[in-house]
Amino acid sequence: MPISIAVAMLLWGKVRGPEPVRILSRLAMIVFCQVTAVVMVFVMVNNANLIYGSWDDLLGTGNHVRAVPSVPPADPAAPGAATGTPAPAGDAKPPAKALQSFKGVDDPKVPNDVQKTELKGQLSGVDGEVLVWLPPQYHDPAFKDRKFPVVELIPGFPGSSSTWYGTLKVSEQLKPLMQQGKVAPFILVSPRTLLLGNSTDAGCTDVPGKVNADTWLTRDVPQMVLDNFRADPSPDRWGVAGYSAGAHCATKLSLAHPNRYRAGVSLSGYNDPAVEKDSLVGKDAKLREANNPVNIVKTAAQPPKVALYISGNKGDGYEDGQAIAAVAKAPTTIQVQETTGPHSSDVWKNMVPGVFEWLTSVIPAQP
Known part of the structure; x- marks a missing residue:
């Protein structure tokens, strides 16, 4: 009582x-x-x-944007990708190594082998926590010279960097499958995506004068992983997965950045950013158009070498996947899977093993 x-x-x-x-x-x-x-x-x-990671997130009082600097292009062949504005010209200086200290996650629902670090994004101006889980093979002496593939895990909105581990049980489900050789030994990385203090969805996008969320996820976080772990730097060895609003992010980031990701997984996502009523991107006509995955595919200079797994119920992501598949051309590949059940973590949790078996077929373990 x-x-x-x-x-x-x-x-x-x-x-x-x-x-x-x-x-x-x-x-x-x-x-x-x-x-x-x-x-x-x-x-x-x-x-x-694990919808909100803190009272600041719930109350909208936490702000993780330290600055909004101009971001130099990562690849001269793809300046300004998915931002709606061109990136500034000029040679980009490589940032200093982001050597980090890690500790356990202070949450009883998150497994003890998940590590947490507080990262100050050098390019994005974003500050936030990043949770990292290492596969069982990582500390095996037989793998001491091996570099490992990586999957970034994007939560929904609102969502916490702990949700994939604490609610979807991603590491607990995958660990035995990795030990059995059914799933590749991926390093799993879940960064903060709730960045703006007024409970606004940044949409994983660089929004001029507001936030460099795309750069945080696709450059600062990956660089931190490369600087601190034996992660494979090849884009062929990186994937990104998300559910709900995070699924939208996973689809559009993988298509917009084939120089970073080989595969993307979307669980009950959407194409139009305005589907999320609190989306900053959805309120700007230019950004809304530029960050729709269908338009990213249509306007790409050449079809991105990306494999997508898009799942959803009818009316909850399935038709969005079909729309992307209708305009995609090789080497882009789209697998659209119809699901049943509500828009909930129980559905996505049960899909984790199959999704990572699919990822392993695209990004296999190195012999």
């Missing part, structure tokens, strides 16, 4: 004073009990699904 109800029951018969005072006092007790009950239910749901 919540403490508020026990206190109300204890004090109910002890209220003194005129009748109006007694009535108001008891009404206040009832309201207090209702409020605490609602808060308790919310906390239980949040703890179960």
